[in-house]
Amino acid sequence: MAREVLLPRTLDDLWEIFHAEPELHLYAGGTDLLVKLRSQPPLPSGSPSPLVCLERIDGLKGIYEEDGLVCIRACTTHSEIMKDPVIRQHFPVLTKVLSLLGSPHIRNMGTIGGNICTASPAGDTLTPLYTLGASVEARSCDSGRLMPLKSFILGPGSVALQQGEILYGIWIKKDHDFNIHHFEKIGQRKALAIAIASMAALIKLSGEGTIEKIRLAWGSVAPTVAVSHTIEDALTGKPLTENVLRDAMPLVTDALSPIDDVRASAGYRRRVATNLLLRLLQYKDA
Ligand SMILES: Cc1cc2nc3c(=O)[nH]c(=O)nc-3n(C[C@H](O)[C@H](O)[C@H](O)COP(=O)(O)OP(=O)(O)OC[C@H]3O[C@@H](n4cnc5c(N)ncnc54)[C@H](O)[C@@H]3O)c2cc1C
Numbered sequence: 168m169a170r171e172v173l174l175p176r177t178l179d180d181l182w183e184i185f186h187a188e189p190e191l192h193l194y195a196g197g198t199d200l201l202v203k204l205r206s207q208p209p210l211p212s213g214s215p216s217p218l219v220c221l222e223r224i225d226g227l228k229g230i231y232e233e234d235g236l237v238c239i240r241a242c243t244t245h246s247e248i249m250k251d252p253v254i255r256q257h258f259p260v261l262t263k264v265l266s267l268l269g270s271p272h273i274r275n276m277g278t279i280g281g282n283i284c285t286a287s288p289a290g291d292t293l294t295p296l297y298t299l300g301a302s303v304e305a306r307s308c309d310s311g312r313l314m315p316l317k318s319f320i321l322g323p324g325s326v327a328l329q330q331g332e333i334l335y336g337i338w339i340k341k342d343h344d345f346n347i348h349h350f351e352k353i354g355q356r357k358a359l360a361i362a363i364a365s366m367a368a369l370i371k372l373s374g375e376g377t378i379e380k381i382r383l384a385w386g387s388v389a390p391t392v393a394v395s396h397t398i399e400d401a402l403t404g405k406p407l408t409e410n411v412l413r414d415a416m417p418l419v420t421d422a423l424s425p426i427d428d429v430r431a432s433a434g435y436r437r438r439v440a441t442n443l444l445l446r447l448l449q450y451k452d453a
Contacts, residue, residue: 171217178226181219182308185331190216193333195227195242196276198269199285227280227335230254237341238304241280241334245292246271248279257341260295260348260367267291267352270359280334283316286326289387293320294367295350297392298382299339306335313338320391345369345380347450352386353439355430362387363431364440368447370407376451378402378411388425388440395422407451416441 173191175181184191194200197220221227227242230251237253248254249265268274268282268291282292283303293316301316305328316337319327328334347370354360364387371380381402385393398418405411425436 170215173217173219174223175219175221176223176225178224178306181221181224181333184217184219185308188217188219189330191219192216193219193221195221195278195281196244198273198277199281199287221280221333222278227333232341235341236338238336238338239279240336241283242278243280245269245274245277245279245282249274253341257343258295258299258339258348260298260350260369261292263348263350264291264295264352264367267350273359279337283319283337284326284328284334286320286322286324286391288323288390288392289362289365291352291362291365291386293392294365294384294386296337296339297384297394298367298369299343300382302338304335304338305329305332307331307333311335317392317394322390343369345371345382347372347447349447349450351443351446353443361430364388364425364436364443366440366443366446370447370450372407372450376406376408378405378407383444385419385423385440385443388423388436390424393423393440395419398422407447409445409448412444412447416444419444 173184175184221242227240229243230239245265245268249262255262279292282290296316302313303316303319304311304313321327349368352362352365354362367384369382370378373379381399383398398415401415401418419441420437423437423440425433427433
């Protein structure tokens with residue numbers, strides 16, 4: 168049985184739909200949800216819950232600045248974010264990630280909110296947003312709340328949205344002092360590949376080559392993004408050298424809890440993700 172698709176144009180229209188249909192299914196670009204629905208068995212007869220498309224709601228699109236923070240509204244597409252001058256200047260790690268996400272078609276359709284709400288361990292936008300300390304804003308018809316992205320992602324496919332809430336936007340502090348923004352993902356091929364392992368890194372490197380501050384996050388190697396203050400503390404204050412990175416590699420191995428799946432074995436993921444730390448050597452003399 169075909170589902171009804173509703174296309175609200177404003178947030179007020181959306182809240183009215185929520186009021187009438189609390190069991191609805193939201194989507195934005197549909198590049199995750201529609202693929203998932205297509206792989207499910209046909210719906211039984213009856214009246215299935217409607218699909219509600221958010222992509223025509225202008226109030227959920229765009230990027231703006233407020234009090235030293237940048238807000239990326241949830242239904243902004245990956246292509247729009249990549250082109251934004253503020254994002255390019257202040258968060259090059261995000262631009263780099265998005266340039267590797269899917270294909271041009273997927274980037275034109277897919278949204279940052281959809282990537283976050285899918286909460287896949289392989290969701291590419293999550294690692295840079297964790298390193299940037301992003302917060303997310305959930306809104307319902309009568310309230311809004313802000314929380315760290317780390318608290319919003321509960322596990323694979325699970326986020327802390329309550330009934331009647333949507334993800335409204337992602338907030339990132341504009342001023343930071345990291346001078347190295349790094350992201351790399353390893354997939355089965357270069358393009359259109361879901362990550363087998365990925366790593367985002369932000370480093371404040373002194374003129375003498377000392378790591379003054381570092382944030383690291385790994386994707387596809389744990390139920391959610393893997394982060395470890397132990398590793399960051401072990402590297403802080405040390406020179407960016409091969410020996411220092413090699414000494415930290417056992418800590419990385421310990422921090423990861425990958426699984427076997429169709430793309431790679433757990434052991435391969437762990438090895439690759441640990442080795443990604445050595446890629447930071449390219450910035451040694453930067
Ligand atoms: C061929 C292909 C290649 C891909 N490659 C990659 C890749 O390389 N890396 C990667 O990370 N992903 C990849 N993806 C997955 C997907 O494109 C991204 O996750 C994309 O960002 C999802 O955004 P969307 O707007 O299409 O989400 P949708 O499918 O519209 O929604 C996904 C989920 O989020 C919820 N949702 C969406 N917006 C909101 C909101 N504002 N508030 C509350 N809930 C919301 C929906 O209810 C749904 O559960 C790929 C997908 C395809 C089909």
